[in-house]
Amino acid sequence: SIYAHPLRNIDELCASIVRSHRETSQCRVEELQALRWKLFSREEIQAYQSKTVDEMWQHCAIQLTDAVQYVVEFAKRIPGFRMLSQNDQIALLKTGSMEVVLVRMSRYFNTENNTVFFDGKFAGAEVFKSLACGDLIAAVFDFAHDMCALKLTEQQIALFTALVLINADRPCLEDRGRVQRVQRNVELGLTHILHRDNQDNLLHKLYQRMAVLRSLCRLHIEKLHWFSQRYPLTAHSLFPPLYKELFA
Numbered sequence: 001s002i003y004a005h006p007l008r009n010i011d012e013l014c015a016s017i018v019r020s021h022r023e024t025s026q027c028r029v030e031e032l033q034a035l036r037w038k039l040f041s042r043e044e045i046q047a048y049q050s051k052t053v054d055e056m057w058q059h060c061a062i063q064l065t066d067a068v069q070y071v072v073e074f075a076k077r078i079p080g081f082r083m084l085s086q087n088d089q090i091a092l093l094k095t096g097s098m099e100v101v102l103v104r105m106s107r108y109f110n111t112e113n114n115t116v117f118f119d120g121k122f123a124g125a126e127v128f129k130s131l132a133c134g135d136l137i138a139a140v141f142d143f144a145h146d147m148c149a150l151k152l153t154e155q156q157i158a159l160f161t162a163l164v165l166i167n168a169d170r171p172c173l174e175d176r177g178r179v180q181r182v183q184r185n186v187e188l189g190l191t192h193i194l195h196r197d198n199q200d201n202l203l204h205k206l207y208q209r210m211a212v213l214r215s216l217c218r219l220h221i222e223k224l225h226w227f228s229q230r231y232p233l234t235a236h237s238l239f240p241p242l243y244k245e246l247f248a
């Protein structure tokens with residue numbers, strides 16, 4: 001018929017986004033389940049806490065840059081993303097990649113003991129003390145906790161993170177209309193699988209989480225600027241280049 005079969009297209013769209021998420025999610029939740037009780041010893045925690053501020057920031061920046069690279073790979077595989085102009089792709093990643101890292105962090109979070117997978121083991125907030133930004137870490141942990149409470153499936157996380165990235169309201173987009181068309185398809189995909197999972201009620205909660213994400217990432221970028229003012233050498237020479245491209 002002259003009308004594409006939306007359901008078939010939407011099913012294919014969901015399947016390709018879920019596949020991309022699985023291929024670019026650094027580690028599977030089953031692997032992390034096996035490690036959930038691997039905690040840092042007192043000595044190991046001491047070692048992290050006696051790092052200098054810029055040593056710890058540098059250490060985290062490397063982890064975050066690694067995570068951001070996987071998000072860039074995920075974005076490139078979202079149907080329609082590569083049809084956008086280079087500038088629009090970078091603009092969406094500049095603002096959305098840290099938000100996706102935050103959502104993905106919740107997959108690595110253990111709500112039973114408030115620990116998150118970091119450097120091969122599960123770490124409590126005290127491990128990050130030497131970063132000298134307790135408010136940022138507390139906000140990261142709180143957000144991860146709230147995301148875990150929604151008990152999203154991998155498929156729901158895949159569609160949700162695709163929607164976090166493909167956001168036509170982002171600043172300085174050249175062709176907003178084109179981003180809107182890709183965003184609408186991803187929205188259809190998310191509502192389709194939430195309906196299929198009989199969890200339509202989750203949709204408004206996910207939109208609320210997106211608003212929280214935006215404020216959280218504003219805090220992060222402020223912290224990043226504070227850090228790069230205070231430790232210009234580390235920030236400008238040691239941070240991996242992609243990090244600077246995306247966040248500087």
Ligand SMILES: CNC(=O)[C@@H]1CCCN1C(=O)c1ccc(Cl)c(COc2cccc3c(C(F)(F)F)cc(C)nc23)c1Cl
Nearest residue numbers: 060063064067104105108116117118119140220221223224
């Ligand atoms: C499984 N682990 C993970 O998911 C995360 C992301 C990928 C690797 N990784 C960690 O190792 C990790 C896990 C938990 C925490 Cl709390 C951290 C430390 O997080 C940060 C320290 C410094 C700055 C951070 C900033 C800032 F400000 F730069 F934007 C922003 C975010 C969001 N996190 C920061 C890290 Cl780096």
